[in-house]
Amino acid sequence: MWPNIQYYCPCLSSANALTPPPPILASSSASFHSLHNLYFCEECDAVRCNRCVSVEVSGYYCPNCLFEVPSASVRAEKNRCARNCFSCPICRATLSVVASDPPDDGTGRPITPLNNVGEGPYLLYCNYCRWDSTEVGITFEKPTGLAGTRWLVHFVSNAYIRVVAIDLSSTAQLQKYEDSAPESLEFERLKEHFEPFLRTSSLSSSTHLLPPTSHHLHTSSATAAASAALSRDIPGISKYNPLSRSRSGRDRTANKDEMAEYKSRVEVGLFGQLGSGGDDADVELLRCTETVGEIAKLEQRWGNSWITSLRMSELRPLRIPLHSKVSKRCPACRHILIKPEQKAQSVRYKIKLAAANYLPALSVGFPQTQAAKRALGKGVEPRNVGVMLAGITNNTFRVALTNPLYDPIQVRLSPQRVTDGRGFQVSLPLTPFSIGAFAEAWEYDDDEDMFGVEDDELGLEVGRGSRDKDARGRTKNVGVLERRANVTVVGGEVNVHRSYRGQVKFNMLVSYTYRSDDPLPSEDGAGTPSRAVVKTPEVKTFSFYTVVDLGPVLSKDDSESR
Amino acid sequence: MDTPIYYSKTEFIETDTGNKVSRRATIAGPQNIILGGKTIISSGAIIRGDLRRTGPGHAVVISLGRYCLVGEGCVIRPPYKTYRGNFNYYPMKIGDHVHIGANTVVEAATIGNHVVIGKNCIIGKFTIIKDCAQVADNTVIPPNTVVPALALFSGSPGRFVEDLPESTQELVESQTKHYYTRFQPLDR
Numbered sequence: 001m002w003p004n005i006q007y008y009c010p011c012l013s014s015a016n017a018l019t020p021p022p023p024i025l026a027s028s029s030a031s032f033h034s035l036h037n038l039y040f041c042e043e044c045d046a047v048r049c050n051r052c053v054s055v056e057v058s059g060y061y062c063p064n065c066l067f068e069v070p071s072a073s074v075r076a077e078k079n080r081c082a083r084n085c086f087s088c089p090i091c092r093a094t095l096s097v098v099a100s101d102p103p104d105d106g107t108g109r110p111i112t113p114l115n116n117v118g119e120g121p122y123l124l125y126c127n128y129c130r131w132d133s134t135e136v137g138i139t140f141e142k143p144t145g146l147a148g149t150r151w152l153v154h155f156v157s158n159a160y161i162r163v164v165a166i167d168l169s170s171t172a173q174l175q176k177y178e179d180s181a182p183e184s185l186e187f188e189r190l191k192e193h194f195e196p197f198l199r200t201s202s203l204s205s206s207t208h209l210l211p212p213t214s215h216h217l218h219t220s221s222a223t224a225a226a227s228a229a230l231s232r233d234i235p236g237i238s239k240y241n242p243l244s245r246s247r248s249g250r251d252r253t254a255n256k257d258e259m260a261e262y263k264s265r266v267e268v269g270l271f272g273q274l275g276s277g278g279d280d281a282d283v284e285l286l287r288c289t290e291t292v293g294e295i296a297k298l299e300q301r302w303g304n305s306w307i308t309s310l311r312m313s314e315l316r317p318l319r320i321p322l323h324s325k326v327s328k329r330c331p332a333c334r335h336i337l338i339k340p341e342q343k344a345q346s347v348r349y350k351i352k353l354a355a356a357n358y359l360p361a362l363s364v365g366f367p368q369t370q371a372a373k374r375a376l377g378k379g380v381e382p383r384n385v386g387v388m389l390a391g392i393t394n395n396t397f398r399v400a401l402t403n404p405l406y407d408p409i410q411v412r413l414s415p416q417r418v419t420d421g422r423g424f425q426v427s428l429p430l431t432p433f434s435i436g437a438f439a440e441a442w443e444y445d446d447d448e449d450m451f452g453v454e455d456d457e458l459g460l461e462v463g464r465g466s467r468d469k470d471a472r473g474r475t476k477n478v479g480v481l482e483r484r485a486n487v488t489v490v491g492g493e494v495n496v497h498r499s500y501r502g503q504v505k506f507n508m509l510v511s512y513t514y515r516s517d518d519p520l521p522s523e524d525g526a527g528t529p530s531r532a533v534v535k536t537p538e539v540k541t542f543s544f545y546t547v548v549d550l551g552p553v554l555s556k557d558d559s560e561s562r
Numbered sequence: 563m564d565t566p567i568y569y570s571k572t573e574f575i576e577t578d579t580g581n582k583v584s585r586r587a588t589i590a591g592p593q594n595i596i597l598g599g600k601t602i603i604s605s606g607a608i609i610r611g612d613l614r615r616t617g618p619g620h621a622v623v624i625s626l627g628r629y630c631l632v633g634e635g636c637v638i639r640p641p642y643k644t645y646r647g648n649f650n651y652y653p654m655k656i657g658d659h660v661h662i663g664a665n666t667v668v669e670a671a672t673i674g675n676h677v678v679i680g681k682n683c684i685i686g687k688f689t690i691i692k693d694c695a696q697v698a699d700n701t702v703i704p705p706n707t708v709v710p711a712l713a714l715f716s717g718s719p720g721r722f723v724e725d726l727p728e729s730t731q732e733l734v735e736s737q738t739k740h741y742y743t744r745f746q747p748l749d750r
Contacts, residue, residue, distance in 0.1 A: 036729040050727075063710045063722060066692075093704045093719040127686065128704035128719040323710065323722075338728055345711045347676070347693045347731050354729045365565065 002551035006032035011052035038355035061344035080319035089315030093128035627658030641687035
């Protein structure tokens with residue numbers, strides 16, 4: 001949607017470039033983010049985005065029952081919820097446990113089973129598509145709920161499912177089934193086979209290779225070994241540590257000799273038959289298929305851990321995959337930018353260095369005209385308000401800047417010139433202007449009773465401004481238009497060339513000077529950078545790029561025809 | 563920016579606590595409904611405070627927090643079920659800074675704070691929506707679904723799409739406050 005302003009994160013550009021790509025390129029959108037998606041590293045004094053931060057898992061939870069799963073059991077439970085959370089194999093909605101004979105409401109019509117009250121056996125029921133687990137022969141003798149409850153699971157015999165009647169604890173009988181899949185067993189065997197090798201190689205590599213990278217927390221033995229192996233095999237990676245390279249070369253030969261030969265559990269040919277029925281069976285199935293609906297869609301199958309049947313009718317309920325809370329670090333200095341609270345459903349953070357708390361928030365809009373106001377009053381959406389018109393010299397727009405800092409700042413806007421002469425020119429106030437300090441008191445006033453008054457004043461002012469313009473033709477459109485609390489509104493103009501069609505979109509460098517937290521008041525008058533406008537002990541300047549999108553250009557005829 | 567959203571002064575009733583309720587909204591059983599203050603009920607909305615739990619005494623059926631918006635044509639209706647042979651309605655609690663888009667039907671059990679629900683959605687019975695979650699336009703959330711905190715749900719049935727940014731809470735809070743200030747009467 002336009003008009004909007006997005007902020008630039010330089011992480012995708014190469015080496016020296018602080019300058020963002022030209023906004024006309026479609027690919028430039030990858031470098032621009034909305035302010036609330038960005039982080040700010042105090043150490044590096046730089047903007048960071050979700051693309052460049054390094055992410056660490058700080059906790060796992062089930063998105064359905066919201067149980068916080070200890071990381072120790074995450075691996076054992078194969079990253080899925082081991083409680084009573086299942087998703088429908090057909091539509092992925094959450095399944096409910098219901099009694100097979102829901103209490104009759106006396107009207108004779110079947111009522112939608114919604115809870116587990118009633119007589120067993122119990123089954124999983126999809127409230128969305130009405131799939132239920134009897135379709136694949138899964139029923140339970142007892143409903144869920146109590147941790148100690150033991151479920152009896154019957155996998156009814158059919159062509160592909162073996163008869164199992166297992167009495168298991170409620171920790172996921174479905175997981176048990178998954179674990180008994182041949183692929184799973186094979187994977188376990190492989191892990192077992194490589195475990196001693198991984199341990200020795202991680203030990204040997206940790207002696208000389210890990211120290212420089214040891215700040216990567218949560219490196220398991222497997223990933224440590226993998227990184228060691230990678231740096232061993234690719235000379236470019238180990239280049240920064242030539243000492244280790246020569247040594248690890250010896251390791252490689254040694255390890256190779258130690259490796260025992262691995263024998264797979266089953267022959268490759270047999271393997272397919274154990275899972276879904278094998279290639280031949282799949283071909284046979286497809287040959288007999290009459291409608292597309294019989295075959296499970298890719299979307300329904302790719303969430304499975306192991307190979308499942310192609311038939312829609314044989315898909316089984318899935319345990320819900322766990323979600324994670326993550327903490328985020330600066331990619332350069334490894335300082336923490338985001339650290340969530342331990343509790344899974346808490347939305348608070350122990351550390352949150354959001355860019356919105358450091359950079360002034362810019363928002364762009366178009367001034368309101370009387371006509372637009374009338375139209376709004378009538379409930380008509382004024383479509384052509386603020387649309388850029390080609391061949392017109394004073395398309396006005398406004399930029400509101402909000403200061404999040406507790407000190408006033410000086411801001412300077414420098415829109416980048418669009419190189420093409422037949423495009424558009426942007427005029428904005430180029431001299432620095434100030435924005436008042438953010439004070440909690442302002443917010444407090446806003447919150448309580450100041451709002452109505454303030455807004456009325458604002459409405460009047462806006463109205464007057466546009467009236468002046470109507471009467472006297474051209475008034476001051478470029479420059480600081482309004483100052484209140486920690487917001488300053490500046491006006492700008494766009495001259496669009498007659499032949500220009502497309503988006504009015506330009507990069508803008510925003511520099512602001514702020515008083516640094518470091519200096520003491522006694523340092524007043526000490527050698528400060530002369531470019532600082534305000535004579536404060538120490539001021540710092542920070543610059544960032546933004547892209548301003550004012551929307552598409554319409555020709556005059558287009559807008560009149562509306 | 564500060565473009566006001568005008569409404570006709572005669573259409574809305576403003577309470578002492580700043581709630582703005584459209585005269586064209588259907589508010590059934592108002593004695594069972596709590597509005598936290600500065601909450602806007604748009605025209606055509608239906609709030610069923612009359613569907614209360616059976617039994618004597620006063621019962622809060624629907625409670626909305628501060629700075630909420632119930633969009634045009636929304637239906638807010640408490641969830642019901644038959645439990646141990648008794649049919650009953652269950653109360654619905656909606657937190658602060660919750661925006662519900664136009665023509666959405668809500669039968670949730672709990673909606674947390676700073677939740678944004680889009681237009682034309684159906685929020686099924688006994689759904690639990692945690693803090694700072696968002697539901698995209700035209701989403702159908704089946705009954706008994708849990709929408710975890712800071713998750714965006716979309717589609718039919720509604721499914722998890724992505725995690726929302728860490729600053730969602732501040733963002734939604736300023737948006738809802740801003741919306742309330744922009745919502746201005748117009749005399750004619």
